[in-house]
Amino acid sequence: MSAQALGLxxxxxxxxxxxxxxxxRALASGAGAAIVDLEDAVAPERKAAAREALPEVFGALPAADRARLLLRINAPGTPWHADDLVLVAQLAAARAIAGVVLPKAESAGQLARLAEAAGPQAVxxxxxxxAAGLAAIDAIAAAPQVLRLAFGxxxxxxxxxxxxxxQEAELVxxxxxxxxxxxxxxxxxxxxGIATDWRDAERLAAEAARARRGGFGAKLCIxxxxxxxxxxALGxxxxxxxxxRRVVEAVAQAGGGVVNLDGRMVDAPVVRLAQRLLALDAQAPPG
Known part of the structure; x- marks a missing residue:
């Protein structure tokens, strides 16, 4: 899966x-990507063993699956972060992962160090x-190899x-x-972010609809x-x-530039939105 596909x-x-x-099983679930979690999902006393096992585990997966695999490492400042960076370098060199999720991101420098470990192919x-992450959000977003931001x-x-x-109105x-x-x-x-109770379908639907209205393109799942x-919900x-389709066809027939469709002007931002919607629909496999 390309970075463009992970972006969709x-x-x-x-x-x-x-x-x-x-x-x-996670990769076969239909998810766009699986995030193998070394942070919250693994107890401190199990982290070292989990880290040591991952190169062999990932190496046994088909290349197409490894292209949809992300690794969430432990946060900067924790006792496990330095060893996680070594693992990232090993996995990225073997093309065993597509990218890395960095928890508690709070500076562009953290992302630069992670990019150096992961190599240029990893997202x-x-x-x-x-609060520190929010204060530095523009610098984080502009850091090398960042594909998407995620909200914890x-x-x-x-x-x-x-x-x-x-409702989480305070987080709007x-x-x-x-x-x-x-x-x-x-x-x-x-x-x-995640919906914490996977059995609560009504709340999940409400959260996904809120994400779509608010301009989010994806959601973390547990x-x-x-x-x-x-x-x-997000498609x-x-x-x-x-x-x-009508927008893209109208622009194509006009040979590009601004066109009029149903009495409304269609300019470049509108065309980009139409193209993104069609790209989302064309995405395969679902995710």
């Missing part, structure tokens, strides 16, 4: 690094999870001492900041059952696709 992916499914029997996904809304609330309800400006920073840096649309509904509908 709508679902990123977490799977524990120390449960290798689940890695292939980076910084998680904004703190639970850690963000903990960092600020917030106690949001299910924070989510907007991620969308704006992504646009300023010409990144793919950002990735929203269970395979979340993948299909999130994928559907274009039939009416949007029909409109997008």
């Amino acid at each position: 992916a709508r679902t990123f499914l977490f799977v524990p690094a120390d449960r290798p029997e689940r890695h292939a 980076l996904v910084p998680l904004i999870e703190s 809304h639970l850690d963000f609330q903990a960092d600020l001492g917030m106690a949001c309800d299910a 400006p924070v989510r907007l900041a991620l969308v704006l920073a992504s646009r300023r840096a010409n990144l793919a649309a950002p990735i929203d 269970h395979p059952a979340q993948v299909a509904p999130v994928h559907a 274009p509908g039939a009416e949007e696709l029909a409109w997008a």
Whole structure:
């Protein structure tokens, strides 16, 4: 999967690094990408063993699956981060992963060091999870090899001492900041945080709809059952696709430039939106 395809992916499914029997299942779930998690999903006493096992585990996967595989390492400043960077360099050199998710991202320097370890072929996904990360968001978004920003809304609330309800109205400006920073840096649309109860279909639907309205292009998932509904909710509908096809056809017939469609001007930003909707629809496999 190319970086462009990962930029269009709508679902990123977490799977524990120390449960290798689940890695292939996560990749077969229909998710756009699987995030093998060395951070929250692995207890401190199991991290070293999980890290040591991953090169062989990933090496056994087909190349097409490794191209949809991201690794979430431990955050800068933790006792495990330096060893995780060594692992990243090893995996990236073997083309065993497509990229790295960096938790608690708070500076461009952290991303530069990670990019150096990962090499030029790997993409980076910084998680904004703190006030410091939000303050540095433009520098983080502009750092080398960053593909998309992601929002760790639970850690963000903990960092600020917030106690949001299910609506999370207090986080509206924070989510907007991620969308704006992504646009300023010409990144793919950002990735929203997890829905914590995978059995609550109603809340998942509400969160995915909120993400779509707010300009997010994907959502983090913690269970395979979340993948299909999130994928559907974040994709274009039939009416949007029909409109997008008409826009592209009208521009093509006019030979480019500004055209008039149904009495409304169609200029470059509108054409880009139409093209993105069609690219999302063409994405395969679903994710």
